[in-house]
Amino acid sequence: MNRSEGISVICTVDVVLLTLHGGQLCVVLLKRERPPFQGALALPGGYIHPEQDQDAVDAAARVLLDKTGLASPYLEQLATFSGPGRDPRGWSVSIAYYALVPQELLRRDTTAAQVLPVEGLPVLPFDHGRMVAAAVARVRSKSQYSSLPVHLCPERFTLPQLQAVYEAVLGEPINKVSFRRKVEELDVLEPLPGELEQGRANRPAQLYRLRPQYRRSLSLLERGIGARS
Amino acid sequence: MNRSEGISVICTVDVVLLTLHGGQLCVVLLKRERPPFQGALALPGGYIHPEQDQDAVDAAARVLLDKTGLASPYLEQLATFSGPGRDPRGWSVSIAYYALVPQELLRRDTTAAQVLPVEGLPVLPFDHGRMVAAAVARVRSKSQYSSLPVHLCPERFTLPQLQAVYEAVLGEPINKVSFRRKVEELDVLEPLPGELEQGRANRPAQLYRLRPQYRRSLSLLERGIGARS
DNA sequence: CGAATAGTGTCTGTTAGACATTATCGA
Protein backbone atom coordinates (compact mmCIF):
# COMPACT_ATOMS: atom_id res chain seq x y z
CA MET A 1 0.00 0.00 0.00
CA ASN A 2 2.29 2.75 -1.14
CA ARG A 3 1.50 6.39 -1.29
CA SER A 4 1.21 6.63 -5.05
CA GLU A 5 -2.08 4.80 -4.96
CA GLY A 6 -3.85 7.80 -3.49
CA ILE A 7 -2.49 10.25 -6.02
CA SER A 8 -4.40 9.37 -9.13
CA VAL A 9 -7.83 9.99 -7.65
CA ILE A 10 -9.65 13.15 -8.72
CA CYS A 11 -11.49 14.81 -5.82
CA THR A 12 -14.45 17.06 -6.46
CA VAL A 13 -17.65 18.30 -4.85
CA ASP A 14 -21.06 18.69 -6.49
CA VAL A 15 -24.13 20.46 -5.15
CA VAL A 16 -27.73 19.49 -5.85
CA LEU A 17 -29.38 22.87 -5.39
CA LEU A 18 -33.12 22.43 -4.92
CA THR A 19 -35.90 24.97 -4.89
CA LEU A 20 -39.62 25.19 -5.43
CA HIS A 21 -40.99 26.66 -8.64
CA GLY A 22 -44.53 26.50 -9.92
CA GLY A 23 -45.49 24.07 -7.19
CA GLN A 24 -42.78 21.62 -8.23
CA LEU A 25 -39.50 20.60 -6.71
CA CYS A 26 -36.77 21.86 -9.07
CA VAL A 27 -33.02 21.60 -9.39
CA VAL A 28 -30.69 24.37 -10.50
CA LEU A 29 -28.41 23.38 -13.38
CA LEU A 30 -25.60 25.40 -14.93
CA LYS A 31 -24.12 25.33 -18.39
CA ARG A 32 -20.60 23.90 -18.10
CA GLU A 33 -17.95 26.38 -19.17
CA ARG A 34 -15.13 23.86 -19.61
CA PRO A 35 -14.58 20.29 -20.73
CA PRO A 36 -15.52 17.63 -20.06
CA PHE A 37 -19.12 18.05 -21.19
CA GLN A 38 -18.51 21.70 -22.07
CA GLY A 39 -21.80 23.42 -22.81
CA ALA A 40 -23.93 20.73 -21.17
CA LEU A 41 -26.25 21.42 -18.26
CA ALA A 42 -24.86 19.99 -15.04
CA LEU A 43 -24.79 20.44 -11.28
CA PRO A 44 -22.57 23.18 -9.90
CA GLY A 45 -19.35 21.46 -8.87
CA GLY A 46 -15.61 21.72 -8.85
CA TYR A 47 -12.32 20.53 -7.48
CA ILE A 48 -11.54 20.60 -3.82
CA HIS A 49 -8.92 23.30 -3.20
CA PRO A 50 -6.81 21.91 -0.38
CA GLU A 51 -4.95 25.18 0.06
CA GLN A 52 -8.10 27.09 0.95
CA ASP A 53 -10.85 24.59 1.89
CA GLN A 54 -10.94 23.44 5.50
CA ASP A 55 -13.35 20.68 4.65
CA ALA A 56 -15.45 19.32 1.80
CA VAL A 57 -18.47 21.28 3.01
CA ASP A 58 -16.30 24.39 2.76
CA ALA A 59 -15.54 23.47 -0.83
CA ALA A 60 -19.22 22.92 -1.56
CA ALA A 61 -20.15 26.29 -0.08
CA ARG A 62 -17.36 27.98 -2.04
CA VAL A 63 -18.45 26.35 -5.30
CA LEU A 64 -22.03 27.34 -4.65
CA LEU A 65 -21.08 30.95 -3.90
CA ASP A 66 -18.80 31.20 -6.92
CA LYS A 67 -21.24 29.69 -9.38
CA THR A 68 -24.62 30.89 -8.14
CA GLY A 69 -23.90 33.77 -5.74
CA LEU A 70 -25.78 32.04 -2.94
CA ALA A 71 -24.21 32.81 0.40
CA SER A 72 -25.35 30.38 3.08
CA PRO A 73 -28.31 28.21 2.25
CA TYR A 74 -29.19 25.03 4.08
CA LEU A 75 -26.37 22.70 2.98
CA GLU A 76 -25.88 19.07 3.96
CA GLN A 77 -23.76 16.19 2.80
CA LEU A 78 -25.67 13.73 0.65
CA ALA A 79 -23.35 10.89 -0.35
CA THR A 80 -20.09 10.26 -2.13
CA PHE A 81 -19.99 8.91 -5.65
CA SER A 82 -16.88 7.28 -7.06
CA GLY A 83 -15.44 5.01 -9.68
CA PRO A 84 -13.40 4.87 -12.85
CA GLY A 85 -16.22 5.68 -15.25
CA ARG A 86 -18.13 8.59 -13.81
CA ASP A 87 -15.65 11.24 -15.02
CA PRO A 88 -13.81 10.84 -18.36
CA ARG A 89 -10.69 12.34 -16.79
CA GLY A 90 -10.16 9.23 -14.68
CA TRP A 91 -10.94 7.49 -11.41
CA SER A 92 -12.77 10.09 -9.38
CA VAL A 93 -14.50 10.78 -6.12
CA SER A 94 -17.22 13.37 -5.84
CA ILE A 95 -18.66 14.31 -2.48
CA ALA A 96 -22.22 15.37 -3.23
CA TYR A 97 -24.12 17.90 -1.13
CA TYR A 98 -27.66 19.12 -1.37
CA ALA A 99 -28.86 22.62 -0.66
CA LEU A 100 -32.32 24.15 -0.29
CA VAL A 101 -33.13 27.74 -1.19
CA PRO A 102 -36.37 29.69 -1.35
CA GLN A 103 -37.30 30.59 -4.88
CA GLU A 104 -36.95 34.31 -4.08
CA LEU A 105 -33.21 34.12 -3.47
CA LEU A 106 -32.61 32.71 -6.94
CA ARG A 107 -34.13 35.59 -8.87
CA ARG A 108 -31.01 37.72 -8.55
CA ASP A 109 -28.74 35.76 -10.85
CA THR A 110 -30.40 34.12 -13.79
CA THR A 111 -27.18 34.16 -15.77
CA ALA A 112 -26.60 30.70 -17.17
CA ALA A 113 -28.72 28.94 -14.57
CA GLN A 114 -31.69 26.77 -15.46
CA VAL A 115 -34.31 25.76 -12.93
CA LEU A 116 -35.86 22.47 -14.03
CA PRO A 117 -38.42 20.20 -12.35
CA VAL A 118 -36.75 17.13 -10.88
CA GLU A 119 -39.25 14.90 -12.66
CA GLY A 120 -38.43 14.41 -16.33
CA LEU A 121 -34.93 15.85 -16.34
CA PRO A 122 -32.80 15.35 -19.42
CA VAL A 123 -29.85 12.97 -19.20
CA LEU A 124 -27.13 14.69 -17.19
CA PRO A 125 -23.36 14.32 -17.52
CA PHE A 126 -21.22 12.40 -15.03
CA ASP A 127 -23.56 10.64 -12.60
CA HIS A 128 -25.41 13.85 -11.84
CA GLY A 129 -28.72 12.17 -12.60
CA ARG A 130 -28.13 9.71 -9.77
CA MET A 131 -27.11 12.56 -7.49
CA VAL A 132 -30.32 14.45 -8.16
CA ALA A 133 -32.35 11.30 -7.60
CA ALA A 134 -30.56 10.65 -4.31
CA ALA A 135 -31.08 14.24 -3.17
CA VAL A 136 -34.78 14.16 -4.01
CA ALA A 137 -35.20 10.87 -2.18
CA ARG A 138 -33.37 12.26 0.85
CA VAL A 139 -35.42 15.45 0.93
CA ARG A 140 -38.69 13.57 0.55
CA SER A 141 -37.71 11.15 3.28
CA LYS A 142 -36.59 13.85 5.72
CA SER A 143 -39.65 15.96 4.99
CA GLN A 144 -41.85 13.22 6.38
CA TYR A 145 -40.63 13.75 9.91
CA SER A 146 -38.71 17.01 10.10
CA SER A 147 -38.80 20.72 9.54
CA LEU A 148 -36.53 20.50 6.49
CA PRO A 149 -38.98 22.03 3.95
CA VAL A 150 -39.03 25.28 5.95
CA HIS A 151 -35.78 26.08 4.16
CA LEU A 152 -37.69 26.24 0.88
CA CYS A 153 -39.86 29.05 2.27
CA PRO A 154 -39.05 32.76 2.27
CA GLU A 155 -38.17 34.38 5.58
CA ARG A 156 -41.79 35.21 6.42
CA PHE A 157 -44.54 32.81 5.46
CA THR A 158 -47.95 31.52 6.51
CA LEU A 159 -48.92 28.04 7.62
CA PRO A 160 -51.04 27.42 4.50
CA GLN A 161 -47.98 28.37 2.41
CA LEU A 162 -45.82 25.98 4.41
CA GLN A 163 -48.36 23.21 4.01
CA ALA A 164 -48.34 23.76 0.24
CA VAL A 165 -44.54 23.42 0.30
CA TYR A 166 -44.73 20.13 2.18
CA GLU A 167 -47.37 18.90 -0.25
CA ALA A 168 -45.24 19.86 -3.24
CA VAL A 169 -42.21 18.07 -1.81
CA LEU A 170 -44.07 14.96 -0.68
CA GLY A 171 -46.30 14.88 -3.73
CA GLU A 172 -49.50 14.23 -1.82
CA PRO A 173 -52.09 16.25 0.09
CA ILE A 174 -51.81 16.56 3.87
CA ASN A 175 -54.60 16.80 6.41
CA LYS A 176 -54.77 20.42 7.59
CA VAL A 177 -55.51 19.73 11.25
CA SER A 178 -52.80 17.08 11.57
CA PHE A 179 -50.33 19.29 9.78
CA ARG A 180 -50.88 22.15 12.18
CA ARG A 181 -50.61 19.85 15.19
CA LYS A 182 -47.29 18.53 13.87
CA VAL A 183 -45.88 21.94 13.08
CA GLU A 184 -46.68 23.02 16.61
CA GLU A 185 -45.02 19.86 17.92
CA LEU A 186 -41.90 20.59 15.86
CA ASP A 187 -41.66 23.89 17.72
CA VAL A 188 -39.43 25.62 15.19
CA LEU A 189 -41.68 28.51 14.17
CA GLU A 190 -42.62 31.72 15.88
CA PRO A 191 -45.53 33.95 14.86
CA LEU A 192 -44.71 37.54 13.98
CA PRO A 193 -47.06 39.41 16.33
CA GLY A 194 -49.65 41.42 14.51
CA GLU A 195 -48.26 40.55 11.08
CA LEU A 196 -50.87 39.07 8.80
CA GLU A 197 -50.88 38.29 5.11
CA GLN A 198 -53.07 41.02 3.64
CA GLY A 199 -54.61 41.67 0.27
CA ARG A 200 -56.81 38.70 -0.38
CA ALA A 201 -60.55 38.39 -0.19
CA ASN A 202 -60.59 36.18 2.88
CA ARG A 203 -59.48 35.96 6.45
CA PRO A 204 -55.79 36.93 6.54
CA ALA A 205 -53.28 34.30 7.66
CA GLN A 206 -50.77 34.71 10.45
CA LEU A 207 -47.16 35.19 9.31
CA TYR A 208 -44.44 33.08 10.91
CA ARG A 209 -40.68 32.84 10.73
CA LEU A 210 -38.15 30.15 11.58
CA ARG A 211 -36.74 30.52 15.08
CA PRO A 212 -33.14 31.73 14.67
CA GLN A 213 -31.61 28.69 16.41
CA TYR A 214 -33.02 26.44 13.67
CA ARG A 215 -31.40 28.30 10.77
CA ARG A 216 -28.86 25.52 10.39
CA SER A 217 -30.44 22.60 12.16
CA LEU A 218 -33.61 20.58 11.96
CA SER A 219 -36.28 19.52 14.39
CA LEU A 220 -37.37 15.90 14.19
CA LEU A 221 -40.62 14.16 15.03
CA GLU A 222 -41.07 10.64 16.35
CA ARG A 223 -44.15 9.84 14.36
CA GLY A 224 -43.89 11.77 11.13
CA ILE A 225 -46.05 14.34 9.43
CA GLY A 226 -49.06 12.48 8.23
CA ALA A 227 -49.92 12.48 4.60
CA ARG A 228 -53.32 11.88 2.96
CA SER A 229 -56.17 14.36 2.66
CA MET B 1 -9.21 25.62 -11.53
CA ASN B 2 -6.28 23.65 -12.90
CA ARG B 3 -5.84 19.96 -12.70
CA SER B 4 -3.08 19.97 -10.10
CA GLU B 5 -5.54 20.93 -7.39
CA GLY B 6 -7.04 17.47 -7.32
CA ILE B 7 -3.71 15.71 -7.00
CA SER B 8 -2.67 16.44 -3.46
CA VAL B 9 -5.74 14.91 -1.83
CA ILE B 10 -5.30 11.55 -0.10
CA CYS B 11 -8.26 9.21 -0.71
CA THR B 12 -9.06 6.44 1.75
CA VAL B 13 -11.93 4.36 3.04
CA ASP B 14 -12.65 3.39 6.64
CA VAL B 15 -15.12 0.84 7.95
CA VAL B 16 -16.97 1.02 11.26
CA LEU B 17 -17.58 -2.66 11.86
CA LEU B 18 -20.28 -3.13 14.48
CA THR B 19 -21.39 -6.23 16.29
CA LEU B 20 -23.17 -7.23 19.47
CA HIS B 21 -21.23 -8.62 22.38
CA GLY B 22 -22.41 -9.17 25.91
CA GLY B 23 -25.63 -7.31 25.17
CA GLN B 24 -23.74 -4.22 24.07
CA LEU B 25 -23.15 -2.64 20.67
CA CYS B 26 -19.43 -2.99 19.96
CA VAL B 27 -16.98 -1.83 17.33
CA VAL B 28 -14.09 -3.87 15.93
CA LEU B 29 -10.75 -2.09 16.13
CA LEU B 30 -7.40 -3.23 14.73
CA LYS B 31 -3.87 -2.47 15.79
CA ARG B 32 -2.30 -0.30 13.07
CA GLU B 33 0.67 -2.00 11.47
CA ARG B 34 2.15 1.13 9.84
CA PRO B 35 2.52 4.81 10.52
CA PRO B 36 0.84 7.11 11.11
CA PHE B 37 -0.35 6.02 14.55
CA GLN B 38 1.50 2.70 14.25
CA GLY B 39 0.43 0.37 17.03
CA ALA B 40 -2.67 2.32 17.91
CA LEU B 41 -6.15 0.83 17.79
CA ALA B 42 -8.11 2.18 14.83
CA LEU B 43 -10.83 1.36 12.35
CA PRO B 44 -9.94 -0.94 9.47
CA GLY B 45 -9.17 1.33 6.55
CA GLY B 46 -6.88 1.92 3.65
CA TYR B 47 -6.21 3.68 0.40
CA ILE B 48 -8.52 3.40 -2.54
CA HIS B 49 -6.81 1.29 -5.23
CA PRO B 50 -7.99 2.83 -8.51
CA GLU B 51 -6.49 0.04 -10.56
CA GLN B 52 -8.64 -2.61 -8.90
CA ASP B 53 -11.57 -0.93 -7.13
CA GLN B 54 -14.65 -0.23 -9.23
CA ASP B 55 -16.08 1.99 -6.54
CA ALA B 56 -15.47 3.14 -2.99
CA VAL B 57 -17.77 0.44 -1.65
CA ASP B 58 -15.56 -2.05 -3.48
CA ALA B 59 -12.57 -0.61 -1.70
CA ALA B 60 -14.36 -0.82 1.65
CA ALA B 61 -15.31 -4.47 1.05
CA ARG B 62 -11.74 -5.26 -0.02
CA VAL B 63 -10.26 -3.59 3.06
CA LEU B 64 -12.71 -5.43 5.29
CA LEU B 65 -11.90 -8.77 3.69
CA ASP B 66 -8.14 -8.18 3.83
CA LYS B 67 -8.08 -7.01 7.42
CA THR B 68 -10.80 -9.08 9.10
CA GLY B 69 -11.55 -11.94 6.69
CA LEU B 70 -15.23 -10.99 6.55
CA ALA B 71 -16.65 -11.72 3.13
CA SER B 72 -19.93 -9.92 2.59
CA PRO B 73 -21.58 -8.42 5.60
CA TYR B 74 -24.22 -5.71 5.46
CA LEU B 75 -22.20 -2.70 4.26
CA GLU B 76 -23.47 0.81 3.68
CA GLN B 77 -21.95 4.21 3.08
CA LEU B 78 -22.00 6.38 6.19
CA ALA B 79 -20.48 9.77 5.35
CA THR B 80 -17.29 11.29 4.03
CA PHE B 81 -14.83 13.00 6.33
CA SER B 82 -12.26 15.43 5.02
CA GLY B 83 -9.90 18.25 5.82
CA PRO B 84 -6.27 19.19 6.29
CA GLY B 85 -5.94 18.03 9.88
CA ARG B 86 -7.55 14.62 10.12
CA ASP B 87 -4.53 12.74 8.70
CA PRO B 88 -0.97 13.89 9.45
CA ARG B 89 0.06 12.97 5.91
CA GLY B 90 -1.93 15.89 4.49
CA TRP B 91 -5.30 17.05 3.22
CA SER B 92 -7.36 13.90 3.04
CA VAL B 93 -10.74 12.48 2.23
CA SER B 94 -12.03 9.31 3.84
CA ILE B 95 -15.25 7.72 2.72
CA ALA B 96 -16.59 5.99 5.82
CA TYR B 97 -18.77 2.88 5.67
CA TYR B 98 -20.44 0.92 8.39
CA ALA B 99 -20.93 -2.80 8.49
CA LEU B 100 -22.96 -5.10 10.72
CA VAL B 101 -21.95 -8.67 11.54
CA PRO B 102 -23.32 -11.28 13.88
CA GLN B 103 -20.99 -11.99 16.74
CA GLU B 104 -20.56 -15.58 15.54
CA LEU B 105 -18.79 -14.61 12.32
CA LEU B 106 -16.11 -12.74 14.23
CA ARG B 107 -14.87 -15.68 16.31
CA ARG B 108 -12.79 -17.07 13.48
CA ASP B 109 -10.09 -14.43 13.42
CA THR B 110 -9.22 -12.90 16.74
CA THR B 111 -5.74 -12.00 15.53
CA ALA B 112 -5.10 -8.37 16.34
CA ALA B 113 -8.76 -7.42 16.50
CA GLN B 114 -10.36 -5.91 19.57
CA VAL B 115 -14.09 -5.78 20.09
CA LEU B 116 -14.93 -2.83 22.34
CA PRO B 117 -18.27 -1.39 23.48
CA VAL B 118 -19.07 1.80 21.61
CA GLU B 119 -19.72 3.58 24.89
CA GLY B 120 -16.54 4.61 26.64
CA LEU B 121 -14.08 4.03 23.82
CA PRO B 122 -10.55 5.33 24.20
CA VAL B 123 -9.49 8.28 22.06
CA LEU B 124 -9.01 7.03 18.51
CA PRO B 125 -6.57 8.26 15.86
CA PHE B 126 -7.62 10.34 12.85
CA ASP B 127 -11.29 11.26 13.29
CA HIS B 128 -12.25 7.65 13.89
CA GLY B 129 -14.06 8.62 17.08
CA ARG B 130 -16.42 10.83 15.10
CA MET B 131 -16.90 8.04 12.58
CA VAL B 132 -17.90 5.56 15.26
CA ALA B 133 -20.27 8.10 16.80
CA ALA B 134 -21.85 8.78 13.41
CA ALA B 135 -22.23 5.06 12.70
CA VAL B 136 -23.84 4.39 16.07
CA ALA B 137 -26.23 7.28 15.60
CA ARG B 138 -27.12 6.03 12.14
CA VAL B 139 -27.70 2.47 13.29
CA ARG B 140 -29.84 3.59 16.26
CA SER B 141 -31.87 5.86 14.03
CA LYS B 142 -32.44 3.25 11.34
CA SER B 143 -33.26 0.58 13.90
CA GLN B 144 -36.28 2.57 15.01
CA TYR B 145 -38.13 1.98 11.78
CA SER B 146 -36.36 -0.75 9.83
CA SER B 147 -35.14 -4.30 9.84
CA LEU B 148 -31.49 -3.25 10.08
CA PRO B 149 -30.69 -5.04 13.39
CA VAL B 150 -31.51 -8.38 11.78
CA HIS B 151 -28.01 -8.24 10.34
CA LEU B 152 -26.62 -8.49 13.87
CA CYS B 153 -28.35 -11.86 14.32
CA PRO B 154 -27.03 -15.25 13.29
CA GLU B 155 -28.66 -16.94 10.34
CA ARG B 156 -31.28 -18.69 12.47
CA PHE B 157 -32.75 -16.88 15.45
CA THR B 158 -35.90 -16.57 17.53
CA LEU B 159 -38.12 -13.54 17.96
CA PRO B 160 -37.16 -13.08 21.64
CA GLN B 161 -33.52 -13.06 20.52
CA LEU B 162 -34.27 -10.46 17.87
CA GLN B 163 -36.12 -8.33 20.37
CA ALA B 164 -33.11 -8.46 22.68
CA VAL B 165 -30.94 -7.27 19.78
CA TYR B 166 -33.25 -4.33 19.11
CA GLU B 167 -33.26 -3.48 22.80
CA ALA B 168 -29.47 -3.61 22.98
CA VAL B 169 -29.12 -1.33 19.96
CA LEU B 170 -31.82 1.13 21.00
CA GLY B 171 -30.87 1.02 24.65
CA GLU B 172 -34.41 0.69 25.94
CA PRO B 173 -36.98 -2.06 26.50
CA ILE B 174 -39.61 -2.71 23.84
CA ASN B 175 -43.18 -3.84 24.31
CA LYS B 176 -43.39 -7.49 23.31
CA VAL B 177 -46.79 -7.39 21.62
CA SER B 178 -45.99 -4.24 19.64
CA PHE B 179 -42.63 -5.62 18.64
CA ARG B 180 -44.15 -8.78 17.21
CA ARG B 181 -46.79 -6.80 15.36
CA LYS B 182 -44.10 -4.62 13.82
CA VAL B 183 -41.85 -7.51 12.84
CA GLU B 184 -44.79 -9.10 11.08
CA GLU B 185 -45.50 -5.80 9.33
CA LEU B 186 -41.87 -5.58 8.18
CA ASP B 187 -42.41 -8.91 6.47
CA VAL B 188 -38.74 -9.80 6.18
CA LEU B 189 -38.66 -13.00 8.21
CA GLU B 190 -39.78 -16.50 7.47
CA PRO B 191 -40.27 -19.24 10.08
CA LEU B 192 -38.28 -22.41 9.62
CA PRO B 193 -41.04 -25.03 9.68
CA GLY B 194 -40.76 -27.37 12.60
CA GLU B 195 -37.51 -25.84 13.83
CA LEU B 196 -37.69 -24.78 17.45
CA GLU B 197 -35.07 -23.65 19.90
CA GLN B 198 -34.68 -26.62 22.21
CA GLY B 199 -32.92 -27.23 25.47
CA ARG B 200 -34.42 -24.78 27.90
CA ALA B 201 -36.90 -25.31 30.70
CA ASN B 202 -39.74 -23.52 28.98
CA ARG B 203 -41.82 -23.47 25.88
CA PRO B 204 -39.45 -23.58 22.90
CA ALA B 205 -39.33 -20.61 20.55
CA GLN B 206 -39.86 -20.72 16.81
CA LEU B 207 -36.72 -20.23 14.73
CA TYR B 208 -36.79 -17.72 11.87
CA ARG B 209 -34.44 -16.59 9.14
CA LEU B 210 -34.19 -13.50 6.97
CA ARG B 211 -35.92 -13.92 3.63
CA PRO B 212 -33.16 -14.20 1.01
CA GLN B 213 -34.26 -11.09 -0.92
CA TYR B 214 -33.53 -8.96 2.16
CA ARG B 215 -29.92 -10.08 2.53
CA ARG B 216 -28.73 -6.76 1.15
CA SER B 217 -31.71 -4.49 1.57
CA LEU B 218 -33.91 -3.23 4.36
CA SER B 219 -37.62 -3.08 4.96
CA LEU B 220 -38.93 0.21 6.32
CA LEU B 221 -41.94 1.03 8.47
CA GLU B 222 -44.01 4.20 8.38
CA ARG B 223 -44.55 4.46 12.10
CA GLY B 224 -41.48 3.01 13.71
CA ILE B 225 -40.88 0.20 16.13
CA GLY B 226 -42.22 1.45 19.40
CA ALA B 227 -39.96 1.65 22.37
CA ARG B 228 -40.90 1.59 26.06
CA SER B 229 -41.76 -1.53 28.01
C1' DC C 1 -46.62 -30.28 39.34
C1' DG C 2 -43.97 -25.85 39.39
C1' DA C 3 -40.91 -22.60 37.27
C1' DA C 4 -39.94 -20.29 33.27
C1' DT C 5 -40.51 -18.27 28.95
C1' DA C 6 -43.14 -18.36 24.23
C1' DG C 7 -46.96 -16.85 22.07
C1' DT C 8 -51.73 -14.73 21.76
C1' DG C 9 -56.20 -12.33 23.04
C1' DT C 10 -58.09 -8.21 24.58
C1' DC C 11 -58.68 -3.76 26.77
C1' DT C 12 -57.59 1.11 26.95
C1' DG C 13 -55.39 5.52 26.24
C1' DT C 14 -53.34 8.15 22.49
C1' DT C 15 -53.09 9.82 17.95
C1' DA C 16 -54.35 10.88 13.21
C1' DG C 17 -57.70 12.06 9.94
C1' DA C 18 -62.68 13.57 8.72
C1' DC C 19 -65.92 16.85 9.28
C1' DA C 20 -68.09 20.87 10.99
C1' DT C 21 -68.04 25.46 12.79
C1' DT C 22 -66.51 29.99 13.52
C1' DA C 23 -63.53 34.08 12.11
C1' DT C 24 -62.21 37.68 9.05
C1' DC C 25 -61.05 39.61 5.05
C1' DG C 26 -62.43 41.94 0.00
C1' DA C 27 -65.88 42.81 -3.28
Added chain:
DNA sequence: TCGATAATGTCTAACAGACACTATTCG
Protein backbone atom coordinates in the same frame (compact mmCIF):
# COMPACT_ATOMS: atom_id res chain seq x y z
C1' DT D 1 -74.22 40.02 2.24
C1' DC D 2 -71.53 36.69 -0.20
C1' DG D 3 -67.53 34.11 -1.43
C1' DA D 4 -63.30 32.56 0.03
C1' DT D 5 -59.94 30.87 3.01
C1' DA D 6 -57.93 30.86 7.98
C1' DA D 7 -58.23 28.84 12.23
C1' DT D 8 -60.18 25.83 15.59
C1' DG D 9 -63.45 22.39 17.90
C1' DT D 10 -64.93 17.69 17.94
C1' DC D 11 -65.98 13.01 16.53
C1' DT D 12 -64.21 8.53 15.11
C1' DA D 13 -61.20 4.95 13.54
C1' DA D 14 -56.62 3.17 13.86
C1' DC D 15 -52.76 2.12 16.62
C1' DA D 16 -49.57 1.38 20.46
C1' DG D 17 -48.82 -0.21 24.95
C1' DA D 18 -50.56 -2.77 29.25
C1' DC D 19 -52.18 -6.78 31.02
C1' DA D 20 -53.67 -11.28 31.30
C1' DC D 21 -54.12 -15.74 29.76
C1' DT D 22 -52.77 -20.04 27.43
C1' DA D 23 -48.97 -23.18 25.62
C1' DT D 24 -45.03 -26.02 26.17
C1' DT D 25 -40.87 -27.27 27.74
C1' DC D 26 -37.47 -29.13 31.78
C1' DG D 27 -36.68 -30.70 36.29
